[in-house]
Amino acid sequence: xxxxxxxxxxxxxxxxxxxxxxxxxxxxxxxxxxxxxxxxxxxxxxxxxxxxxxxxxxxxxxxxxxxxxxxxxxxxxxxxxxxxxxxxxxxxxxxxxxxxxxxxxxxxxxxxxxxxxxxxxxxxxxxxxxxxxxxxxxxxxxxxxxxxxxxxxxxxxxxxxxxxxxxxxxxxxxxxxxxxxxxxxxxxxxxxxxxxxxxxxxxxxxxxxxxxxxxxxxxxxxxxxxxxxxxxxxxxxxxxxxxxxxxxxxxxxxxxxxxxxxxxxxxxxxxxxxxxxxxxxxxxxxxxxxxxxxxxxxxxxxxxxxxxxxxxxxxxxxxxxxxxxxxxxxxxxxxxxxxxxxxxxxxxxxxxxxxxxxxxxxxxxxxxxxxxxxxxxxxxxxxxxxxxxxxxxxxxxxxxxxxxxxxxxxxxxxxxxxxxxxxxxxxxxxxx
Ligand code: URA
Numbered sequence: 001x002x003x004x005x006x007x008x009x010x011x012x013x014x015x016x017x018x019x020x021x022x023x024x025x026x027x028x029x030x031x032x033x034x035x036x037x038x039x040x041x042x043x044x045x046x047x048x049x050x051x052x053x054x055x056x057x058x059x060x061x062x063x064x065x066x067x068x069x070x071x072x073x074x075x076x077x078x079x080x081x082x083x084x085x086x087x088x089x090x091x092x093x094x095x096x097x098x099x100x101x102x103x104x105x106x107x108x109x110x111x112x113x114x115x116x117x118x119x120x121x122x123x124x125x126x127x128x129x130x131x132x133x134x135x136x137x138x139x140x141x142x143x144x145x146x147x148x149x150x151x152x153x154x155x156x157x158x159x160x161x162x163x164x165x166x167x168x169x170x171x172x173x174x175x176x177x178x179x180x181x182x183x184x185x186x187x188x189x190x191x192x193x194x195x196x197x198x199x200x201x202x203x204x205x206x207x208x209x210x211x212x213x214x215x216x217x218x219x220x221x222x223x224x225x226x227x228x229x230x231x232x233x234x235x236x237x238x239x240x241x242x243x244x245x246x247x248x249x250x251x252x253x254x255x256x257x258x259x260x261x262x263x264x265x266x267x268x269x270x271x272x273x274x275x276x277x278x279x280x281x282x283x284x285x286x287x288x289x290x291x292x293x294x295x296x297x298x299x300x301x302x303x304x305x306x307x308x309x310x311x312x313x314x315x316x317x318x319x320x321x322x323x324x325x326x327x328x329x330x331x332x333x334x335x336x337x338x339x340x341x342x343x344x345x346x347x348x349x350x351x352x353x354x355x356x357x358x359x360x361x362x363x364x365x366x367x368x369x370x371x372x373x374x375x376x377x378x379x380x381x382x383x384x385x386x387x388x389x390x391x392x393x394x395x396x397x398x399x400x401x402x403x404x405x406x407x408x409x410x411x412x413x414x415x416x417x418x419x420x421x422x423x424x425x426x427x428x429x430x431x432x
Contacts, residue, residue: 062186080193088242100147130317203240205350244268248376352414
């Protein structure tokens with residue numbers, strides 16, 4: 001078999017067979033197919049797509065390309081969640097302890113931030129002492145005793161996705177439904193959970209810009225999950241406005257803790273309850289509404305907060321920072337940005353706001369960049385809110401004074417203020 005023929009076949013819009021897909025995944029991981037040929041194939045897929053059969057086959061060979069976590073010990077209780085990525089998306093920090101407080105076993109591998117979106121593993125490393133790198137035994141024991149552990153995607157899990165994602169990131173081939181489907185679902189299958197809830201985002205801060213594209217992506221991922229005997233559901237949610245008010249690693253940990261302490265309501269609490277409720281619904285075979293009631297009770301009773309403390313302590317984190325989030329370090333510099341007009345906020349371009357947070361130091365432009373854990377943005381107003389001229393829109397935080405001005409310009413260019421209020425639904429629908 002020759003890679004050249006596979007590229008030509010896909011270039012001509014034909015369907016690849018199972019053996020061809022197995023060949024290019026396995027040989028790419030083995031290093032015998034060079035990046036330039038794989039780039040050409042990714043671009044051919046980008047333009048000509050893949051059938052459901054091709055996507056399912058690619059997903060399964062990617063999942064089998066490395067180690068696979070065995071969670072069969074936890075039976076039907078193992079559950080995982082995955083977000084397709086967004087700005088201010090700290091839901092894992094809230095959803096995982098809620099789900100564990102409801103009796104689920106959450107064994108989660110999380111990614112790092114790249115580009116304008118953040119990563120859970122980076123956020124957790126903002127907690128002094130927290131170890132994101134555990135041995136397989138440590139990971140298993142914490143899930144078993146506490147009910148939740150969150151680590152980085154390390155070791156040899158889905159090496160095909162690691163290589164392909166890095167290549168797609170620099171060849172403009174990320175925003176493609178079959179490729180995102182195989183990337184996300186290969187990781188979820190290899191991570192071993194029996195129940196999977198996906199948060200598929202649409203809007204200015206997401207890979208999918210429209211609800212319709214997000215729905216197609218959700219349907220593709222859910223059908224592959226089911227094909228591989230996993231209970232899978234996807235919530236299609238809005239990413240036209242950052243989630244919650246804080247953007248940036250430590251700032252996001254603080255906000256997540258405040259939700260668990262019952263101090264913060266709004267979109268972040270709502271979406272966290274919906275995601276945890278969907279996990280509970282899959283695991284116990286109850287309706288989504290009943291799942292949400294259980295999730296709300298775990299949150300409001302304080303059980304989820306206690307679960308968070310146990311989890312952070314089990315992974316070496318200093319929980320005195322969770323009990324008193326004022327202990328976290330703060331940036332040396334800050335700048336408040338005020339409304340340049342009076343009226344309703346009608347648009348907050350999430351990609352620009354996420355990029356402004358990166359400029360402040362909260363994210364990476366390349367995977368080797370070092371993060372400023374304290375940097376980021378606190379929003380004082382969000383889409384739909386009325387602001388008077390001069391009222392604060394946000395505060396920027398950074399340890400690099402020079403970054404404040406360019407981040408401020410970027411933030412201002414992301415905001416549109418108009419005469420009429422807009423209302424965007426937070427959760428569009430669930431695909432099961
Ligand atoms: N998240 C992933 O894990 N993979 C993609 O391709 C896009 C988002």
